Amino acid sequence: MKTFLGIGLGPIQTGIFVSGASKGNFDRIVVAEVDDTIREAIRAAGGTITINIAAPDRVYTEVCKNIEVYSPAKPEELEKLIAAAAEASEIATALPSVKFFGPTAQWLRDGFRRNPDALRFVYTAENDNHAAEKLEKEIGEPFSQTYYLNTVIGKMSDVARGEECKLRNLAELCPGAGRAHLVEEFNWILISDAPQIETRSVKNLYVKKDLFPFEFAKLYGHNATHFLLGILGDSIGLKKMSELSGHPELVEIGRDAFLKESGVALCRKYAGVDEMFTESGMANYANGLIDRMQNVYLSDSIDRVIRDIHRKLSWDDRVVGTMRLVLSQGLQPLNFAKGALLAAQKEFGRDTEAIRKGLEGLWQKNTQEGEAKEVFDLIVNARI
Structure with a gap:
Protein backbone atom coordinates (compact mmCIF):
# COMPACT_ATOMS: atom_id res chain seq x y z
CA MET A 1 0.00 0.00 0.00
CA ASP A 210 23.19 21.54 -4.61
CA LEU A 211 20.44 23.18 -2.62
CA PHE A 212 22.62 25.55 -0.60
CA PRO A 213 22.83 28.39 -3.17
CA PHE A 214 19.02 28.43 -3.33
CA GLU A 215 18.77 28.43 0.47
CA PHE A 216 21.15 31.40 0.46
CA ALA A 217 19.04 33.15 -2.19
CA LYS A 218 15.87 32.54 -0.16
CA LEU A 219 17.34 34.10 2.99
CA TYR A 220 19.40 36.93 1.49
CA GLY A 221 17.16 37.63 -1.50
CA HIS A 222 13.53 36.68 -0.80
CA ASN A 223 13.45 37.03 3.00
CA ALA A 224 15.70 40.08 3.08
CA THR A 225 13.60 42.00 0.56
CA HIS A 226 10.33 40.88 2.16
CA PHE A 227 11.54 42.27 5.49
CA LEU A 228 12.87 45.47 3.89
CA LEU A 229 9.54 46.18 2.20
CA GLY A 230 7.69 45.33 5.40
CA ILE A 231 9.75 47.65 7.60
CA LEU A 232 9.49 50.44 5.01
CA GLY A 233 5.72 50.00 5.01
CA ASP A 234 5.64 49.96 8.80
CA SER A 235 7.58 53.23 8.91
CA ILE A 236 4.67 55.06 7.24
CA GLY A 237 1.91 53.22 9.08
CA LEU A 238 0.91 50.57 6.54
CA LYS A 239 -0.72 47.38 7.87
CA LYS A 240 -0.75 45.07 4.84
CA MET A 241 1.95 44.27 2.30
CA SER A 242 -0.61 44.80 -0.46
CA GLU A 243 -0.82 48.50 0.54
CA LEU A 244 2.72 48.94 -0.80
CA SER A 245 1.26 49.03 -4.31
CA GLY A 246 0.10 52.57 -3.49
CA HIS A 247 3.66 53.58 -2.61
CA PRO A 248 5.82 52.82 -5.66
CA GLU A 249 8.75 54.77 -4.19
CA LEU A 250 9.02 52.20 -1.38
CA VAL A 251 8.64 49.28 -3.76
CA GLU A 252 11.49 50.67 -5.86
CA ILE A 253 13.77 50.76 -2.81
CA GLY A 254 13.05 47.06 -2.32
CA ARG A 255 13.50 46.32 -6.01
CA ASP A 256 16.82 48.18 -6.17
CA ALA A 257 18.00 46.40 -3.03
CA PHE A 258 17.22 43.01 -4.54
CA LEU A 259 18.38 43.63 -8.10
CA LYS A 260 21.39 45.89 -7.53
CA GLU A 261 22.63 44.69 -4.15
CA SER A 262 21.86 41.14 -2.99
CA GLY A 263 20.91 39.90 -6.47
CA VAL A 264 24.24 40.98 -7.97
CA ALA A 265 26.09 39.58 -4.95
CA LEU A 266 24.32 36.23 -5.26
CA CYS A 267 25.07 36.06 -8.99
CA ARG A 268 28.75 36.73 -8.35
CA LYS A 269 28.98 34.23 -5.52
CA TYR A 270 27.14 31.44 -7.36
CA ALA A 271 28.00 32.16 -10.99
CA GLY A 272 27.47 29.10 -13.16
CA VAL A 273 25.41 27.14 -10.62
CA ASP A 274 22.01 27.64 -12.24
CA GLU A 275 20.18 29.91 -14.67
CA MET A 276 18.68 31.72 -11.68
CA PHE A 277 22.15 33.07 -10.82
CA THR A 278 22.42 35.11 -14.00
CA GLU A 279 21.39 38.72 -14.52
CA SER A 280 18.21 37.78 -16.39
CA GLY A 281 17.40 34.84 -14.13
CA MET A 282 17.77 36.91 -10.97
CA ALA A 283 15.69 39.73 -12.48
CA ASN A 284 12.87 37.30 -13.25
CA TYR A 285 13.09 35.86 -9.74
CA ALA A 286 13.18 39.26 -8.02
CA ASN A 287 10.49 40.99 -10.06
CA GLY A 288 8.10 38.07 -9.81
CA LEU A 289 8.66 37.82 -6.08
CA ILE A 290 8.14 41.53 -5.42
CA ASP A 291 4.85 41.41 -7.35
CA ARG A 292 3.74 38.36 -5.33
CA MET A 293 4.56 40.08 -2.04
CA GLN A 294 1.96 42.74 -2.87
CA ASN A 295 -0.83 40.27 -3.72
CA VAL A 296 -4.02 41.72 -2.20
CA TYR A 297 -5.56 38.24 -2.04
CA LEU A 298 -2.72 36.94 0.12
CA SER A 299 -3.45 39.79 2.57
CA ASP A 300 -0.04 39.47 4.18
CA SER A 301 0.24 41.36 7.49
CA ILE A 302 3.22 43.69 7.88
CA ASP A 303 3.34 42.85 11.59
CA ARG A 304 3.84 39.19 10.61
CA VAL A 305 6.58 40.03 8.10
CA ILE A 306 8.63 42.14 10.54
CA ARG A 307 8.00 40.10 13.70
CA ASP A 308 10.96 38.97 15.80
CA ILE A 309 13.18 41.91 14.79
CA HIS A 310 15.73 40.92 17.43
CA ARG A 311 16.48 37.66 15.61
CA LYS A 312 16.37 39.21 12.16
CA LEU A 313 19.00 41.79 13.10
CA SER A 314 21.43 39.08 14.19
CA TRP A 315 24.82 38.74 12.48
CA ASP A 316 23.89 36.05 9.94
CA ASP A 317 20.17 36.64 9.43
CA ARG A 318 18.27 38.39 6.65
CA VAL A 319 19.04 42.01 7.57
CA VAL A 320 22.69 42.17 8.60
CA GLY A 321 23.64 38.88 6.94
CA THR A 322 22.46 40.29 3.61
CA MET A 323 24.49 43.46 4.09
CA ARG A 324 27.56 41.34 4.83
CA LEU A 325 27.01 39.23 1.70
CA VAL A 326 26.75 42.37 -0.43
CA LEU A 327 29.91 43.83 1.10
CA SER A 328 31.77 40.55 0.56
CA GLN A 329 31.16 40.88 -3.17
CA GLY A 330 32.53 44.42 -3.40
CA LEU A 331 29.18 46.24 -3.34
CA GLN A 332 27.50 48.73 -1.02
CA PRO A 333 24.19 47.64 0.60
CA LEU A 334 22.79 51.17 0.86
CA ASN A 335 19.16 50.18 0.41
CA PHE A 336 19.33 47.24 2.81
CA ALA A 337 20.99 49.61 5.30
CA LYS A 338 17.81 51.72 5.26
CA GLY A 339 15.80 48.74 6.43
CA ALA A 340 18.43 47.85 9.01
CA LEU A 341 18.28 51.36 10.48
CA LEU A 342 14.48 51.35 10.66
CA ALA A 343 14.56 47.93 12.31
CA ALA A 344 17.26 48.98 14.79
CA GLN A 345 15.34 52.14 15.69
CA LYS A 346 12.16 50.14 16.21
CA GLU A 347 14.01 47.67 18.44
CA PHE A 348 16.43 49.91 20.34
CA GLY A 349 15.21 53.50 19.91
CA ARG A 350 16.64 56.36 17.88
CA ASP A 351 19.74 57.10 19.97
CA THR A 352 22.89 55.99 18.14
CA GLU A 353 24.60 54.72 21.27
CA ALA A 354 21.50 52.72 22.24
CA ILE A 355 21.57 51.15 18.78
CA ARG A 356 25.29 50.43 19.14
CA LYS A 357 24.75 48.74 22.50
CA GLY A 358 21.81 46.72 21.20
CA LEU A 359 23.61 45.50 18.08
CA GLU A 360 26.82 44.70 19.94
CA GLY A 361 24.75 42.55 22.28
CA LEU A 362 23.18 40.74 19.34
CA TRP A 363 26.34 40.35 17.30
CA GLN A 364 28.75 39.77 20.19
CA LYS A 365 31.18 42.01 18.32
CA ASN A 366 32.85 45.38 18.81
CA THR A 367 31.22 47.85 16.41
CA GLN A 368 34.29 50.07 16.47
CA GLU A 369 36.54 47.70 14.57
CA GLY A 370 36.62 45.40 11.54
CA GLU A 371 33.59 44.18 9.63
CA ALA A 372 31.22 45.04 12.47
CA LYS A 373 32.30 48.70 12.29
CA GLU A 374 31.75 48.78 8.53
CA VAL A 375 28.25 47.34 8.85
CA PHE A 376 27.34 49.49 11.86
CA ASP A 377 28.49 52.69 10.15
CA LEU A 378 26.41 51.88 7.08
CA ILE A 379 23.35 51.33 9.26
CA VAL A 380 23.54 54.46 11.40
CA ASN A 381 24.46 56.65 8.41
CA ALA A 382 21.70 55.30 6.16
CA ARG A 383 19.51 57.90 4.48
CA ILE A 384 15.83 57.13 4.95
Whole structure:
Protein backbone atom coordinates (compact mmCIF):
# COMPACT_ATOMS: atom_id res chain seq x y z
CA MET A 1 0.00 0.00 0.00
CA LYS A 2 1.42 3.37 -1.07
CA THR A 3 1.39 5.73 1.93
CA PHE A 4 2.28 9.38 2.50
CA LEU A 5 2.87 10.59 6.06
CA GLY A 6 2.75 14.25 7.06
CA ILE A 7 3.84 15.53 10.46
CA GLY A 8 2.25 18.82 11.51
CA LEU A 9 -0.85 20.27 9.85
CA GLY A 10 -0.18 23.92 9.09
CA PRO A 11 -0.60 25.59 5.68
CA ILE A 12 2.83 24.45 4.45
CA GLN A 13 1.85 20.84 5.08
CA THR A 14 -1.61 21.15 3.54
CA GLY A 15 -0.78 23.58 0.74
CA ILE A 16 2.36 21.78 -0.46
CA PHE A 17 2.71 18.22 0.75
CA VAL A 18 -0.87 17.03 1.33
CA SER A 19 -1.89 18.79 -1.89
CA GLY A 20 1.05 17.22 -3.75
CA ALA A 21 0.35 13.78 -2.26
CA SER A 22 -3.32 14.03 -3.26
CA LYS A 23 -2.16 14.34 -6.86
CA GLY A 24 0.37 11.53 -6.49
CA ASN A 25 -1.86 8.44 -6.41
CA PHE A 26 -1.18 7.50 -2.80
CA ASP A 27 -3.49 4.89 -1.29
CA ARG A 28 -3.27 6.55 2.10
CA ILE A 29 -2.52 10.09 3.28
CA VAL A 30 -1.84 10.07 7.02
CA VAL A 31 -1.07 13.16 9.11
CA ALA A 32 0.18 13.52 12.69
CA GLU A 33 -1.41 16.47 14.51
CA VAL A 34 -1.72 17.16 18.25
CA ASP A 35 -4.46 19.81 18.03
CA ASP A 36 -7.64 18.04 19.17
CA THR A 37 -10.02 20.56 17.58
CA ILE A 38 -8.45 20.24 14.13
CA ARG A 39 -8.13 16.49 14.33
CA GLU A 40 -11.74 15.89 15.39
CA ALA A 41 -13.09 18.38 12.84
CA ILE A 42 -11.30 16.62 9.98
CA ARG A 43 -12.60 13.27 11.14
CA ALA A 44 -16.14 14.65 11.35
CA ALA A 45 -15.72 15.92 7.78
CA GLY A 46 -14.84 12.43 6.58
CA GLY A 47 -11.17 13.28 6.06
CA THR A 48 -11.87 16.12 3.62
CA ILE A 49 -10.03 19.44 3.85
CA THR A 50 -10.18 22.65 1.82
CA ILE A 51 -7.18 24.85 1.04
CA ASN A 52 -7.54 28.48 -0.12
CA ILE A 53 -5.16 29.46 -2.90
CA ALA A 54 -4.28 33.10 -3.60
CA ALA A 55 -3.83 33.72 -7.32
CA PRO A 56 -2.91 37.19 -8.66
CA ASP A 57 -6.57 37.93 -9.44
CA ARG A 58 -8.66 35.83 -7.03
CA VAL A 59 -8.79 33.23 -4.29
CA TYR A 60 -9.91 29.74 -5.26
CA THR A 61 -10.09 26.51 -3.32
CA GLU A 62 -8.64 23.02 -3.61
CA VAL A 63 -10.17 20.01 -1.87
CA CYS A 64 -8.13 17.06 -0.59
CA LYS A 65 -9.97 13.93 0.50
CA ASN A 66 -9.43 10.79 2.57
CA ILE A 67 -7.00 12.37 5.03
CA GLU A 68 -6.37 10.29 8.16
CA VAL A 69 -5.34 12.35 11.20
CA TYR A 70 -3.89 10.88 14.40
CA SER A 71 -2.31 12.33 17.53
CA PRO A 72 1.13 11.14 18.65
CA ALA A 73 0.10 12.23 22.17
CA LYS A 74 -2.57 9.49 22.40
CA PRO A 75 -1.15 5.96 22.83
CA GLU A 76 -3.84 4.25 20.75
CA GLU A 77 -3.28 6.70 17.89
CA LEU A 78 0.50 6.74 18.21
CA GLU A 79 0.56 3.08 17.19
CA LYS A 80 -1.21 4.00 13.95
CA LEU A 81 1.40 6.65 13.26
CA ILE A 82 4.25 4.23 13.92
CA ALA A 83 2.65 1.77 11.50
CA ALA A 84 2.27 4.55 8.91
CA ALA A 85 5.93 5.50 9.36
CA ALA A 86 6.89 1.89 8.66
CA GLU A 87 5.00 1.75 5.37
CA ALA A 88 5.29 5.37 4.12
CA SER A 89 7.46 5.90 1.06
CA GLU A 90 7.36 9.69 1.46
CA ILE A 91 7.21 11.66 4.70
CA ALA A 92 7.05 15.43 5.23
CA THR A 93 7.77 17.18 8.50
CA ALA A 94 6.33 20.71 8.72
CA LEU A 95 6.68 21.55 12.40
CA PRO A 96 6.98 25.06 13.89
CA SER A 97 10.68 24.47 14.60
CA VAL A 98 13.40 21.84 14.52
CA LYS A 99 13.17 22.00 18.32
CA PHE A 100 10.16 19.67 18.04
CA PHE A 101 12.15 16.92 16.30
CA GLY A 102 12.99 15.03 19.51
CA PRO A 103 9.58 13.46 20.28
CA THR A 104 8.81 13.02 16.57
CA ALA A 105 12.10 11.20 15.95
CA GLN A 106 11.28 8.65 18.63
CA TRP A 107 8.17 7.29 16.97
CA LEU A 108 9.56 7.67 13.45
CA ARG A 109 12.52 5.55 14.51
CA ASP A 110 10.15 2.92 15.91
CA GLY A 111 8.37 2.81 12.56
CA PHE A 112 11.54 2.65 10.50
CA ARG A 113 12.79 -0.27 12.59
CA ARG A 114 9.77 -2.31 11.49
CA ASN A 115 10.75 -1.88 7.84
CA PRO A 116 14.44 -0.94 7.98
CA ASP A 117 15.37 -1.47 4.33
CA ALA A 118 12.41 0.34 2.75
CA LEU A 119 13.08 3.18 0.31
CA ARG A 120 11.71 6.37 1.86
CA PHE A 121 12.21 10.09 1.34
CA VAL A 122 11.78 12.40 4.33
CA TYR A 123 11.19 16.05 3.36
CA THR A 124 11.92 18.58 6.13
CA ALA A 125 10.08 21.92 5.92
CA GLU A 126 10.99 23.73 9.15
CA ASN A 127 12.67 26.74 7.49
CA ASP A 128 16.10 25.60 8.69
CA ASN A 129 18.95 25.07 6.24
CA HIS A 130 20.06 21.95 8.11
CA ALA A 131 16.70 20.53 9.18
CA ALA A 132 17.30 17.24 7.36
CA GLU A 133 20.63 16.66 9.07
CA LYS A 134 19.14 17.58 12.45
CA LEU A 135 16.25 15.13 12.05
CA GLU A 136 18.61 12.36 10.95
CA LYS A 137 20.76 13.02 14.01
CA GLU A 138 17.70 12.89 16.30
CA ILE A 139 16.61 9.56 14.81
CA GLY A 140 20.11 8.36 15.53
CA GLU A 141 20.13 5.07 13.62
CA PRO A 142 21.14 4.33 10.04
CA PHE A 143 18.49 2.96 7.69
CA SER A 144 20.03 1.99 4.37
CA GLN A 145 17.47 3.56 2.03
CA THR A 146 16.02 6.34 4.18
CA TYR A 147 16.98 9.75 2.79
CA TYR A 148 16.46 13.01 4.67
CA LEU A 149 15.99 15.97 2.34
CA ASN A 150 16.14 19.69 2.91
CA THR A 151 13.71 22.04 1.21
CA VAL A 152 13.61 25.63 0.00
CA ILE A 153 10.06 26.91 0.23
CA GLY A 154 9.39 30.31 -1.30
CA LYS A 155 5.62 29.83 -1.04
CA MET A 156 3.95 32.40 1.20
CA SER A 157 1.09 31.28 3.42
CA ASP A 158 -1.23 32.38 6.21
CA VAL A 159 -3.73 31.06 8.74
CA ALA A 160 -6.98 32.95 9.32
CA ARG A 161 -8.87 32.21 12.53
CA GLY A 162 -12.44 32.59 13.75
CA GLU A 163 -14.39 35.52 12.34
CA GLU A 164 -11.43 36.48 10.16
CA CYS A 165 -12.32 33.55 7.89
CA LYS A 166 -15.70 35.14 7.12
CA LEU A 167 -14.31 38.65 6.88
CA ARG A 168 -11.77 37.49 4.29
CA ASN A 169 -14.22 35.14 2.58
CA LEU A 170 -11.97 32.14 3.14
CA ALA A 171 -13.20 28.56 3.35
CA GLU A 172 -12.48 26.85 6.65
CA LEU A 173 -10.04 23.95 6.57
CA CYS A 174 -13.17 21.92 7.30
CA PRO A 175 -16.42 22.67 9.17
CA GLY A 176 -15.66 23.22 12.84
CA ALA A 177 -11.92 23.76 12.36
CA GLY A 178 -12.18 27.42 13.31
CA ARG A 179 -9.42 28.37 10.91
CA ALA A 180 -8.59 28.61 7.22
CA HIS A 181 -5.36 27.81 5.40
CA LEU A 182 -4.32 30.23 2.66
CA VAL A 183 -1.32 29.66 0.39
CA GLU A 184 -0.17 31.51 -2.67
CA GLU A 185 -0.51 29.88 -6.08
CA PHE A 186 3.26 29.92 -6.66
CA ASN A 187 4.40 26.32 -6.31
CA TRP A 188 8.11 25.98 -7.16
CA ILE A 189 9.29 23.96 -4.16
CA LEU A 190 12.94 22.86 -4.15
CA ILE A 191 14.30 19.71 -2.51
CA SER A 192 17.78 18.26 -2.19
CA ASP A 193 18.91 15.26 -4.22
CA ALA A 194 19.00 11.59 -3.21
CA PRO A 195 19.42 8.20 -4.90
CA GLN A 196 16.22 7.14 -6.71
CA ILE A 197 14.57 10.51 -6.01
CA GLU A 198 13.06 10.32 -9.50
CA THR A 199 10.66 7.68 -8.14
CA ARG A 200 8.96 10.16 -5.77
CA SER A 201 5.22 10.71 -6.17
CA VAL A 202 4.44 13.95 -4.29
CA LYS A 203 3.91 16.54 -7.03
CA ASN A 204 5.47 19.98 -7.50
CA LEU A 205 8.79 19.19 -5.82
CA TYR A 206 11.87 20.07 -7.87
CA VAL A 207 15.30 18.56 -7.26
CA LYS A 208 18.50 20.60 -7.07
CA LYS A 209 21.78 18.72 -6.74
CA ASP A 210 23.19 21.54 -4.61
CA LEU A 211 20.44 23.18 -2.62
CA PHE A 212 22.62 25.55 -0.60
CA PRO A 213 22.83 28.39 -3.17
CA PHE A 214 19.02 28.43 -3.33
CA GLU A 215 18.77 28.43 0.47
CA PHE A 216 21.15 31.40 0.46
CA ALA A 217 19.04 33.15 -2.19
CA LYS A 218 15.87 32.54 -0.16
CA LEU A 219 17.34 34.10 2.99
CA TYR A 220 19.40 36.93 1.49
CA GLY A 221 17.16 37.63 -1.50
CA HIS A 222 13.53 36.68 -0.80
CA ASN A 223 13.45 37.03 3.00
CA ALA A 224 15.70 40.08 3.08
CA THR A 225 13.60 42.00 0.56
CA HIS A 226 10.33 40.88 2.16
CA PHE A 227 11.54 42.27 5.49
CA LEU A 228 12.87 45.47 3.89
CA LEU A 229 9.54 46.18 2.20
CA GLY A 230 7.69 45.33 5.40
CA ILE A 231 9.75 47.65 7.60
CA LEU A 232 9.49 50.44 5.01
CA GLY A 233 5.72 50.00 5.01
CA ASP A 234 5.64 49.96 8.80
CA SER A 235 7.58 53.23 8.91
CA ILE A 236 4.67 55.06 7.24
CA GLY A 237 1.91 53.22 9.08
CA LEU A 238 0.91 50.57 6.54
CA LYS A 239 -0.72 47.38 7.87
CA LYS A 240 -0.75 45.07 4.84
CA MET A 241 1.95 44.27 2.30
CA SER A 242 -0.61 44.80 -0.46
CA GLU A 243 -0.82 48.50 0.54
CA LEU A 244 2.72 48.94 -0.80
CA SER A 245 1.26 49.03 -4.31
CA GLY A 246 0.10 52.57 -3.49
CA HIS A 247 3.66 53.58 -2.61
CA PRO A 248 5.82 52.82 -5.66
CA GLU A 249 8.75 54.77 -4.19
CA LEU A 250 9.02 52.20 -1.38
CA VAL A 251 8.64 49.28 -3.76
CA GLU A 252 11.49 50.67 -5.86
CA ILE A 253 13.77 50.76 -2.81
CA GLY A 254 13.05 47.06 -2.32
CA ARG A 255 13.50 46.32 -6.01
CA ASP A 256 16.82 48.18 -6.17
CA ALA A 257 18.00 46.40 -3.03
CA PHE A 258 17.22 43.01 -4.54
CA LEU A 259 18.38 43.63 -8.10
CA LYS A 260 21.39 45.89 -7.53
CA GLU A 261 22.63 44.69 -4.15
CA SER A 262 21.86 41.14 -2.99
CA GLY A 263 20.91 39.90 -6.47
CA VAL A 264 24.24 40.98 -7.97
CA ALA A 265 26.09 39.58 -4.95
CA LEU A 266 24.32 36.23 -5.26
CA CYS A 267 25.07 36.06 -8.99
CA ARG A 268 28.75 36.73 -8.35
CA LYS A 269 28.98 34.23 -5.52
CA TYR A 270 27.14 31.44 -7.36
CA ALA A 271 28.00 32.16 -10.99
CA GLY A 272 27.47 29.10 -13.16
CA VAL A 273 25.41 27.14 -10.62
CA ASP A 274 22.01 27.64 -12.24
CA GLU A 275 20.18 29.91 -14.67
CA MET A 276 18.68 31.72 -11.68
CA PHE A 277 22.15 33.07 -10.82
CA THR A 278 22.42 35.11 -14.00
CA GLU A 279 21.39 38.72 -14.52
CA SER A 280 18.21 37.78 -16.39
CA GLY A 281 17.40 34.84 -14.13
CA MET A 282 17.77 36.91 -10.97
CA ALA A 283 15.69 39.73 -12.48
CA ASN A 284 12.87 37.30 -13.25
CA TYR A 285 13.09 35.86 -9.74
CA ALA A 286 13.18 39.26 -8.02
CA ASN A 287 10.49 40.99 -10.06
CA GLY A 288 8.10 38.07 -9.81
CA LEU A 289 8.66 37.82 -6.08
CA ILE A 290 8.14 41.53 -5.42
CA ASP A 291 4.85 41.41 -7.35
CA ARG A 292 3.74 38.36 -5.33
CA MET A 293 4.56 40.08 -2.04
CA GLN A 294 1.96 42.74 -2.87
CA ASN A 295 -0.83 40.27 -3.72
CA VAL A 296 -4.02 41.72 -2.20
CA TYR A 297 -5.56 38.24 -2.04
CA LEU A 298 -2.72 36.94 0.12
CA SER A 299 -3.45 39.79 2.57
CA ASP A 300 -0.04 39.47 4.18
CA SER A 301 0.24 41.36 7.49
CA ILE A 302 3.22 43.69 7.88
CA ASP A 303 3.34 42.85 11.59
CA ARG A 304 3.84 39.19 10.61
CA VAL A 305 6.58 40.03 8.10
CA ILE A 306 8.63 42.14 10.54
CA ARG A 307 8.00 40.10 13.70
CA ASP A 308 10.96 38.97 15.80
CA ILE A 309 13.18 41.91 14.79
CA HIS A 310 15.73 40.92 17.43
CA ARG A 311 16.48 37.66 15.61
CA LYS A 312 16.37 39.21 12.16
CA LEU A 313 19.00 41.79 13.10
CA SER A 314 21.43 39.08 14.19
CA TRP A 315 24.82 38.74 12.48
CA ASP A 316 23.89 36.05 9.94
CA ASP A 317 20.17 36.64 9.43
CA ARG A 318 18.27 38.39 6.65
CA VAL A 319 19.04 42.01 7.57
CA VAL A 320 22.69 42.17 8.60
CA GLY A 321 23.64 38.88 6.94
CA THR A 322 22.46 40.29 3.61
CA MET A 323 24.49 43.46 4.09
CA ARG A 324 27.56 41.34 4.83
CA LEU A 325 27.01 39.23 1.70
CA VAL A 326 26.75 42.37 -0.43
CA LEU A 327 29.91 43.83 1.10
CA SER A 328 31.77 40.55 0.56
CA GLN A 329 31.16 40.88 -3.17
CA GLY A 330 32.53 44.42 -3.40
CA LEU A 331 29.18 46.24 -3.34
CA GLN A 332 27.50 48.73 -1.02
CA PRO A 333 24.19 47.64 0.60
CA LEU A 334 22.79 51.17 0.86
CA ASN A 335 19.16 50.18 0.41
CA PHE A 336 19.33 47.24 2.81
CA ALA A 337 20.99 49.61 5.30
CA LYS A 338 17.81 51.72 5.26
CA GLY A 339 15.80 48.74 6.43
CA ALA A 340 18.43 47.85 9.01
CA LEU A 341 18.28 51.36 10.48
CA LEU A 342 14.48 51.35 10.66
CA ALA A 343 14.56 47.93 12.31
CA ALA A 344 17.26 48.98 14.79
CA GLN A 345 15.34 52.14 15.69
CA LYS A 346 12.16 50.14 16.21
CA GLU A 347 14.01 47.67 18.44
CA PHE A 348 16.43 49.91 20.34
CA GLY A 349 15.21 53.50 19.91
CA ARG A 350 16.64 56.36 17.88
CA ASP A 351 19.74 57.10 19.97
CA THR A 352 22.89 55.99 18.14
CA GLU A 353 24.60 54.72 21.27
CA ALA A 354 21.50 52.72 22.24
CA ILE A 355 21.57 51.15 18.78
CA ARG A 356 25.29 50.43 19.14
CA LYS A 357 24.75 48.74 22.50
CA GLY A 358 21.81 46.72 21.20
CA LEU A 359 23.61 45.50 18.08
CA GLU A 360 26.82 44.70 19.94
CA GLY A 361 24.75 42.55 22.28
CA LEU A 362 23.18 40.74 19.34
CA TRP A 363 26.34 40.35 17.30
CA GLN A 364 28.75 39.77 20.19
CA LYS A 365 31.18 42.01 18.32
CA ASN A 366 32.85 45.38 18.81
CA THR A 367 31.22 47.85 16.41
CA GLN A 368 34.29 50.07 16.47
CA GLU A 369 36.54 47.70 14.57
CA GLY A 370 36.62 45.40 11.54
CA GLU A 371 33.59 44.18 9.63
CA ALA A 372 31.22 45.04 12.47
CA LYS A 373 32.30 48.70 12.29
CA GLU A 374 31.75 48.78 8.53
CA VAL A 375 28.25 47.34 8.85
CA PHE A 376 27.34 49.49 11.86
CA ASP A 377 28.49 52.69 10.15
CA LEU A 378 26.41 51.88 7.08
CA ILE A 379 23.35 51.33 9.26
CA VAL A 380 23.54 54.46 11.40
CA ASN A 381 24.46 56.65 8.41
CA ALA A 382 21.70 55.30 6.16
CA ARG A 383 19.51 57.90 4.48
CA ILE A 384 15.83 57.13 4.95
